[in-house]
Amino acid sequence: MALLLVLFLANTILPIFSEGSPQAADPPLIHHQIHLLRPQSGAGGSHVPGLSCLSWRLGVETNNIIGWRTIPQDCEGYVGHYMLGHQYRLDSKAVTYEALLYAQSLKLPNDGKNVWVFDVDETSLSNLPYYAHHGFGVEPYNATLFNKWVMEGKAPALPESLKLYSKLLSLGIKAVFLTGRPEDQRSATATNLKKVGYRTWEKLILKQPSETGTTAVVYKSNARKKLEENGYRIIGNIGDQWSDLLGTNTGNRTFKLPDPMYYLS
Ligand SMILES: *[C@@H]1O[C@H](CO)[C@@H](O)[C@H](O)[C@H]1NC(C)=O
Ligand SMILES: *[C@@H]1O[C@H](CO)[C@@H](O)[C@H](O)[C@H]1NC(C)=O
Numbered sequence: 001m002a003l004l005l006v007l008f009l010a011n012t013i014l015p016i017f018s019e020g021s022p023q024a025a026d027p028p029l030i031h032h033q034i035h036l037l038r039p040q041s042g043a044g045g046s047h048v049p050g051l052s053c054l055s056w057r058l059g060v061e062t063n064n065i066i067g068w069r070t071i072p073q074d075c076e077g078y079v080g081h082y083m084l085g086h087q088y089r090l091d092s093k094a095v096t097y098e099a100l101l102y103a104q105s106l107k108l109p110n111d112g113k114n115v116w117v118f119d120v121d122e123t124s125l126s127n128l129p130y131y132a133h134h135g136f137g138v139e140p141y142n143a144t145l146f147n148k149w150v151m152e153g154k155a156p157a158l159p160e161s162l163k164l165y166s167k168l169l170s171l172g173i174k175a176v177f178l179t180g181r182p183e184d185q186r187s188a189t190a191t192n193l194k195k196v197g198y199r200t201w202e203k204l205i206l207k208q209p210s211e212t213g214t215t216a217v218v219y220k221s222n223a224r225k226k227l228e229e230n231g232y233r234i235i236g237n238i239g240d241q242w243s244d245l246l247g248t249n250t251g252n253r254t255f256k257l258p259d260p261m262y263y264l265s
Contacts, residue, residue: 053078057260063242071137079136091258096164099255115232119239120179122259125155137261153192174202216264221247
């Protein structure tokens, strides 16, 4: 009898739950489930609020939409709610959780040469306090204002990345911070990282004056190549931009954090 009940549950209730769970993370989708299949406008149906910005964000996160300079004007509210609400944190957590499972599954030589590459902005540190005052990416990038914010050294940690960082250290994997920030922001960056809990690292690599003008993909590939030439094994690599993760010497696995606010090539 008990077995029958289990089979009954497995065949009836569980499929309903498992079909429902992706929508459960995003309540508006449950409501609009059917409507999503309709055209957005014209004779076929009315506009579904939020849909086009959600598609835009998916396109950005999958690297289908590239080379953009600012987020669509109409998506400022959507991106703001995403970044300040639960979903950004849940999405970040899903990424760092997978990264941790992967790291825990490895049997690594204990020779001090295992490293994990962390990007800085929107990965180790969050500039959300800055972007919240600048339209979440609607305003074109303003180097003067952003650099001023960086020099204040007040960026909080992205909590999910900080947690991953601590667990990796306990697994004997050292951190390498690789950032597109220029060398003259080294001390502000180091102070900021330390202040929010990144207490130690193997290297903090910043962009040298001679590298000004090289794309992030090229600059970061070269830096990772140099690491490997120096005997380091890049076990993992995490960043919010595809340019953190593409190119050469990318590491054994890459992990893409969400960032619908800006694009760097
Ligand atoms: C950046 O912001 C400052 C201060 O608001 C402004 O004076 C400057 O013109 C802006 N620069 C660009 C390139 O928009
Ligand atoms: C990482 O990749 C290299 C090169 O493909 C391989 O030799 C090594 O076993 C991999 N290490 C891990 C931990 O997967």
